[in-house]
Amino acid sequence: MSGVWRWRHNPLRRATDRCEAWLALLAFFLLVLAAPALGWLCGARTDAALQASVRAQRADRHLTTAVVVRRAAATRLVSDPEISSGRATRTEVVARWQAPDGTPRTAKVTTASRDAEPGKRVRIWTGRDGDPALRPMDMPTAHTHAVLAGSGAAMLAALLIECGRRLLMWRMTRRRYERIDRAWAAVGPDWGRTGTGS
Template sequence: MARAIPPAQPPPEELPRVLLWRWRRNPLRRRSDLAQAWIALCLFLAVLVITPAVTFLVGDVAFRDLKQTARHEAHTRHYTSAVLVHDAPRHPEPGSDEAKKTLYPAPVRYTDPRGHTRTADTDVEPGLPADATVHVWVTDEGHLTEPPLTPEQVRSRAMGYALLAAMTVPLIGAAAYGYAGRRLERRNLADWDTDWARTAPRWTTFT
């Protein structure tokens, strides 16, 4: 005889989550739960207060430092002409949009600020013939270098440092909360072991 199929059972209801349960008085709340709630609140308020201050401070310090760096580079870097030693490599697709954005390293000859003739590699447009003139930036020591920082680069980099600081503070707060939570959990387990060591003998029966 075939077994009757039992009627379908409704899915078990999920227990409602009590908001801010660590702040509510109940017999199961431990002291560590309340301590964890206070730690979370203090860290949250600290992050709200510290983040704007740290963001402004880091951005301001970075802006001042980068501005000083740009000023130093403007005084120690020189814009001069250089001549290609030989033909620059040609792009596989001359005239394409990619060719207009592509640069190839090629040796150039130039005169440094001390009057010495030097040869070094720099990035040039593809297809330039030998003896073509290009412009390069040179340091006081005669080495090829990048152009000095522009005001736009100074601002964007300072904003990048400020944004990084703004993201770092909440991460530090979250890490501190996680560390405190693990320490409290270890303490709870140690207290549980201690209580069980006192209670277990009462439950033990000998036969």
Template structure:
């Protein structure tokens, strides 16, 4: 019964053949489009994260002051296990830089910590590890591919719904033409 739209049948209408093509094209595009978009999104994400890793450098830094003992109420998105403190490090050109980064609570002034900088010596976020990057790329690809497949499937469903409305309108028009003749036979 799955292929009923493709079977030869004297009752099969032109709209049934159109619906068969809509279903076929929507399914093929949903699968192929979802896979291709997913792979492209995963590749782009992986490339961007690899570039981020390539342009971030771990640099030793020194705390310039005693770190606070307890984390404050977080509105900056930190996880609460670290505190913000000022650190000093030497940039690639030998110049001294200072900035704020997250460190362990109650760390003493002069404690060595690792910060991440770009090639100019400015602080950047720690890049994701290759494993975290692979997971991020896979999740992005999965979401992008699934979204594409759902969008194509929904487009196919909308096209079929429109086709159903046209079929119902044609049936109504046909019944308007045939109905009175049929009623005469039934009551006569």
């Protein structure tokens, strides 16, 4: 804003100075208003899509009680992108359970249960068909992903605005120097010589 007023009454003001000041003002308002608005819009839409996905996953997947047949591997830390904590101790076991239609199923699954000895009952996630499924995404994780998407969109918009401003400034400066070079070429050879009227 001060850039615009600085050139308002200055007798040395050029048209390019005024354009540069208005460009800076426009970029400032876009950074302050447009980038956050775009980030909020992107975050809100992402959140709505993820909430719908969470509801669909919860409708599709169910906790089922299974009986451990044997351990498949040692207890280990695995990354689970569907839960907010991100990491949880999971145990791989071979387990047996019944599908919704009553057919018996046996497969390798992971469980959060610490007591996964043979014969113990553990809770596992299954789909509608009774096959093992991943844990559904929880609401805090969906909100976190939406906030990250919105923040990323706002930062990308700010970066594009600043890159656009710098590109326009570079072009304006280049054109100014080209005009100066043309003017100098027209006047330069005779400048400062006696008897040339300068």
